[in-house]
Amino acid sequence: MLAKRIIPCLDVNAGRVVKGVNFINLTDAGDPVESAKFYESEGADEIVFLDITASVDNRTTMLNVVRRTAETIFLPLTVGGGIRTVDDIRRTLSNGADKVSLNTAAVLNPELILAGAEEFGVQCIVVAIDAKKIDDNSKNNYAIIPVELESLKIQNVASPSGYEVYINGGRKPTGLDAIEWAKYVVAHGAGEILLTSIDKDGTNSGYDIELLKKTTKVVNVPVIASGGAGTLEHFYEAIQGGGADAVLAASVFHFGKFKIKQVKNYLSEKGVAIRL
Amino acid sequence: MTTYKVAVVDYRTSNLLSIVKALQKVGAEVELTQSAEQIEKADKLVLPGVGAFGAAMRNIESLGIKEALINFGRSGKPLIGICLGMQLLFNVSFEQGVYNGLALVPGEVVAFNSSVKVPHMGWNQVEFQKKSRLFDGLQDKRYAYFVHSYYVRADDDCIAGMTDYGVKFPAVVEQGNIFGIQFHPEKSQSFGLKILENFLGV
Secondary structure (H helix, E strand, O other), X not given: OOOOEEEEEEEEEOOEEEOOOOOOOOOOOOOHHHHHHHHXXXXXXXXXXXXXXXXXXXXXXXXXXXXXHHHHOOOOEEEEOOOOOHHHHHHHHHXXXXXXXXXXXXXXXXXXXXXXXXXXXXXXXXXXEEEEEOXXXXXXXXXXXXXXXXXXXXXXXOOOOOEEXXXXXXXXXXXXXXXXXXXXXXXXXXXXXXXEEOOOXXXXXXXXXXXHHHHXXXXXXXXXXXXXXXXXXXXXXXXXXXXXXXXXXXXXXXXXXXXXXXXXHHHHHOOOOOXX | OXXXXXXXXXXXXXXXXXXXXXXXXXXXXXXXXXXXXXHHHOOOEEEOOOOOHHHHHHHHHHOOOHHHHHHHHHHXXXXXXXXXXXXXXXXXXXXXXXXXXXXXXXXXXXXXXXXOOXXXXXXXXXXXOOOOHHHOOOOOOEEEEEEEOEEEEEOHHHXXXXXXXXXXXXXXXXXXXXXXXXXXXXXXXXXXXXXXXXXXXX
């Protein structure tokens, strides 16, 4: 049976891990390669690097990190952040990433999804969706959305999901319905969805189960739950209640609240298919 | 550690970094090869691959290495196809059309049906069906990392390991010294590395 995956995510800025892995046995907690190696030994099923480097000049630094990691660990590696063109995708993959994660660029330039899928296969195109429950606050800083996505705007959707897509690291609203956007990206070549709840991210109060349910019900590709892990039960809820195929977490692993093994043992005892 | 020489076929479809590193990790001296001459001279051959079946066969034909690959397979020297490389060993694929493969092992490549999420992506168990040299020192039902949308239908007698994803499909095939593995050993941690090490020892 296909196992549910446990995925630690590392934010990387200019080649260094932000919120570094908090373990004394690492010689250099700021080194993404060391951190990835540590997580591999802990039983991670996959590693995600999110490049949060602001400057374009540092792209080559990230590619070096990707290459050194791919040379060191024998696990799937997904890389996101700042990937805007087919050439960016090619460079990232050719340096050893197995998948790239597209977020802002997918919204601003939806053709990129299909172009990437046609060139490299759907299996390496992950679309990351940052979704937020719609609140009453009126917003005036909407992103300018390509005309082909007009029909996915919340006011144009027959039955809105109640969730909106944000871009630019969760800062800019798009007016797009999150579930309609999820369906769109899958129809246009996304092989996987990395679904982050902006409301839950950083709260340790549990994944957004409603958002997960709504998404996993309508797409036929794997969905990675992200944002909110704080207890062992949260992982179980995302999988069992939310239908997630994989669960991603950052801080609970980095700060040593849980070991990956611990999460896996817990889920396995609960009857979830897990690679132990 | 003994050093084994192995040639990896580079037919421009896939990133070879990870597979080369994995082979080196288990003691291989790796040579990348793109020519019929190099393939014929190799002692052991790895045929990797990701992407579409049709495009892969086109690249193989345009590099002029199709005959060399078939001859190598028939020579009795050890050959292993990985992921798409495994699928290429069979007669025919129905991936977005109908394409002939290398026909070294009888069987066909078909799509998963729509009751499961496609691609089949992630860790799944390999259930041993028979003794295989690739399984030396490994336990039954260990997890390997898969990424694929099509699978092989083959005769029982060449199937060494099966995996269940809605349908049971061959994860490992072995016919003489021709091997195929559907999962990615270079992404399957210690299980995958051991499989590669076992191949080097064939």
